Amino acid sequence: MLGAGVMGSGIAQVCALAGDEVACYDVTPAALDDARAHVTTGRFGLDGAVARGKVTRKQADDALARLTFTTSFEEAAATDLVIEAVPERLELKVRVFRDLDRLAPPQTILASNTSGLPIAAFAAATDRPDRVIGWHWASPAPVMKLAEIVVTSETSDSTIARVVDAATRCGKRPIVVKDNPMQWGFVANRVYFAMVREAQRVVDEEIATRADVDQLMMDCFRWPSGPFGMVAGAGSGWT
Ligand SMILES: NC(=O)c1ccc[n+]([C@@H]2O[C@H](COP(=O)([O-])OP(=O)(O)OC[C@H]3O[C@@H](n4cnc5c(N)ncnc54)[C@H](O)[C@@H]3O)[C@@H](O)[C@H]2O)c1
Known part of the structure; x- marks a missing residue:
């Protein structure tokens, strides 16, 4: 998970609850402290989910045990699926995808939670355009069902299937739509x-x-x- 703000912390929480080991990266320790607070005691955090009977204490504790908060980009990139949720600036995200392509294992899928920037621009920044995809979540991530899966002409069927499966396991309702670089915002x-x-x-x-x-x-x-x-x-x- 790259970027541990409003969206990144919530997405990391959902993925950890779904059973995945998640390394949640941000640029400063302070951002990671905030993220940890969101995930635990925040309004949509795990403590609240336990109190509302949505998950058991054990499920929440197990999810927390699967979550690490890190300032190491390399650690966050060393996984089979990276979700990027850094601020909505094209040049920043392109740079992040370039760095990811350099550091992540060759088979790793690179997904962006951009609100509407062209996925094709991120794919073009890599040597693995078949493994670049949009996975757009809604806020608050632990609550909202949205999984708008955005594919370019180069995204492979296996990448789409892997991300649709991940979104389904997260309890979301994935819907696959086409990237249109001429229009911001997908659907x-x-x-x-x-x-x-x-x-x-x-x-x-x-x-x-x-x-x-x-x-x-x-x-x-x-x-x-x-x-x-x-x-x-x-x-x-x-x-
Ligand atoms: N807020 C929403 O409702 C919402 C919904 C869907 C999608 N999005 C999208 O999600 C993305 C993140 O939005 P947000 O609301 O979580 O923003 P945010 O500002 O809350 O979080 C962004 C985080 O990224 C970190 N960051 C900055 N530069 C970084 C870098 N180089 N590497 C790693 N982390 C870095 C910041 O420290 C911050 O913690 C944006 O693309 C946004 O458009 C937001």
Whole structure:
């Protein structure tokens, strides 16, 4: 797991609960301390899952025992499936994929949790484009079912099958979609941000406040949160 922020810590928690050994990497020890707190005592962490009866104490303890938090990139790369969740900056992610390609074993699959950057750009940064794929999660990762699996024309069938299987074992509902480098956002975020843009237009036209737009959308469509609430929640991890 590369990047132990809002998404990376939650993804690491889910994968460890599913039975995988996970090395969770971040650039600073402070980020890893925060990640460990998220995973244990955070709102969607393991202690809460035990308290709510979602998992047993033993399952939670076993998951924690499978999780290591590390500032060693090499350690995180030494696995059969790496999930990248560093900040949403194209040049940073391309650099990370280049480094991963150099250090990870040849068979290792490199997956990105990008919200919508082109998977083809990451594949092109490697000598293993058949083993590069998008695996887009939603926040909070321990709760949301989303597994938007994004494939390029070069992603191999065996890579797709391996990641679909991993997502299923994590309790998610994988849906395979095509990468489109000309459009940010794959499917979920293209449709979602079209709605957010229209919500902002309504506010700019002074037709309604942000709070009123949120409430109307919740009342009309039974959404758990309105568009502006969703943007805020995604940034904070719904803490
Ligand atoms: N927040 C959401 O709701 C959400 C949902 C789906 C996908 N995403 C995507 O997930 C990715 C991460 O988002 P986030 O919300 O977890 O961000 P975040 O800022 O909470 O976490 C990013 C982490 O990456 C670390 N980092 C920075 N440079 C790094 C490097 N070179 N190597 C390793 N770690 C590094 C940071 O220290 C930080 O802990 C982004 O691509 C984002 O678009 C976010």
